[in-house]
Amino acid sequence: MLITINDQDPRPVYIQIAGQVKEQIQRGELKAGDELPSVRELAGSLGINMHTVRHAYSILRDQNLLVFRLGQQAKVASLRSQPAGTKEIATALNRQLDELLTEAFLLGLSADDFRNLINEKINQRKEQKK
Amino acid sequence: MLITINDQDPRPVYIQIAGQVKEQIQRGELKAGDELPSVRELAGSLGINMHTVRHAYSILRDQNLLVFRLGQQAKVASLRSQPAGTKEIATALNRQLDELLTEAFLLGLSADDFRNLINEKINQRKEQKK
DNA sequence: ATAACTGTTATAGTATTATTATAACACTTA
DNA sequence: TAAGTGTTATAATAATACTATAACAGTTAT
Numbered sequence: 001m002l003i004t005i006n007d008q009d010p011r012p013v014y015i016q017i018a019g020q021v022k023e024q025i026q027r028g029e030l031k032a033g034d035e036l037p038s039v040r041e042l043a044g045s046l047g048i049n050m051h052t053v054r055h056a057y058s059i060l061r062d063q064n065l066l067v068f069r070l071g072q073q074a075k076v077a078s079l080r081s082q083p084a085g086t087k088e089i090a091t092a093l094n095r096q097l098d099e100l101l102t103e104a105f106l107l108g109l110s111a112d113d114f115r116n117l118i119n120e121k122i123n124q125r126k127e128q129k130k
Numbered sequence: 131m132l133i134t135i136n137d138q139d140p141r142p143v144y145i146q147i148a149g150q151v152k153e154q155i156q157r158g159e160l161k162a163g164d165e166l167p168s169v170r171e172l173a174g175s176l177g178i179n180m181h182t183v184r185h186a187y188s189i190l191r192d193q194n195l196l197v198f199r200l201g202q203q204a205k206v207a208s209l210r211s212q213p214a215g216t217k218e219i220a221t222a223l224n225r226q227l228d229e230l231l232t233e234a235f236l237l238g239l240s241a242d243d244f245r246n247l248i249n250e251k252i253n254q255r256k257e258q259k260k
Numbered sequence: 261a262t263a264a265c266t267g268t269t270a271t272a273g274t275a276t277t278a279t280t281a282t283a284a285c286a287c288t289t290a
Numbered sequence: 291t292a293a294g295t296g297t298t299a300t301a302a303t304a305a306t307a308c309t310a311t312a313a314c315a316g317t318t319a320t
Contacts, residue, residue, distance in 0.1 A: 012278055012306095026232040038295060049280045054296080071288035071295045093237065096230055101251055102156040104223060111252045118248055121231055122241045140277095142307060168266065179309045184267080201266045201317030 001030075001037050005046055013048060017056035025065055025076055032078040036066065039074075131160075131167050135176055143178060147186035155195055155206055162208040166196065169204075 003020050005013055024030045037045075039053040046053070057074050060066040067077045104114050133150050135143055154160045167175075169183040176183070187204050190196040197207045234244050 010306095014278075023229075026229070040295085051281090052279060055278085057296095068296065069288085070286065070297075073295065093230070093234060096226075096233075097247065097251060099153075099156065100223070100226055100230060101248075101255070102158075103226075105255075107223065111256075114252070115245070115248065117227065118231075118245065121227060122244070125231070125235075126241075142277095144307080170266085181310095182308060185307090187267095198267065199317085200268075200315065203266065 001042075003042065003046065005048070014052050014055040014059070017042075017046075017053060018059045021056070021060060022063075022065060030076050032076050034076045036074040036076070131172070133172065133176065135178070144182050144185040144189070147172075147176075147183060148189045151186070151190060152193075152195060160206050162206050164206045166204045166206070 001024075003017055005016060009016055011019075021030070021036070030036075036042075036057065039050050039057065043050045043053045057066055057068070061068055061074070065077055066074050068074050101114070104117075109117070131154075133147055135146060139146055141149075151160070151166065160166075166172075166187065169180050169187065173180045173183045187196055187198070191198055191204070195207055196204050198204050231244070234247075239247070
């Protein structure tokens, strides 16, 4: 669990932490059931307060990415246990995709350029899996 | 220029404004050279302070989306006049695309699912242009 | 020229949010 | 029982966001 705080980053610390943990989950570096460092431990190693870490974790719990149980460390949630369902998340994905497309076209990319870019990235991932 | 402030939104007002203006530029509702409402005018209609609007505009200027000239209202920048060049923006696009891909795959989408989704969206845009 | 607009800069004060500091509580595990 | 979890509560401090005024420098139209 490598978490760093960037003083130059204008975003609050708890957002930075939540973002980094989220990324590690999305990248598969943290898998369902994996334990996170305790709020006191992470806070200690980062030199910040316990509650700031807790705040970060709580946000991810609200997004159903983490699961808390009293007396135990926070764990990465299993994907199936997302009560929000795929529906809402899919709409979020749609929105993000729309934004990305407009941005790409703004940059002067053609539809084919974009398709090629996508294919490149997909192939990169396939190779990494090998 | 329809700009609204959502009190429920945890993000600061200047971020909300900057975000909405940015979206309108990306959607083509605001085109290069279009004038934005003056900071005093927009602030007045939103019931907020001049400097808050200015802060929002300044962020977009730093992103090379707006151009300021003393004595004149802020204008939407022409895309070619982005000194940062396509390079940095392209890396931002790359990063966003990576995040989106991981998120999509997390949701269980296959590579083909994703390609189909992209194609649908591209076709939607082509139809809108007609 | 002048009046009425622009954005710019400066200074200050207030309001809100983020962070820290302590402490006690409830629960789990060894 | 002891040492580790997250939880809750309260309070104080630090940092950020927002407002309030005012003056300045440039533009545009009268």
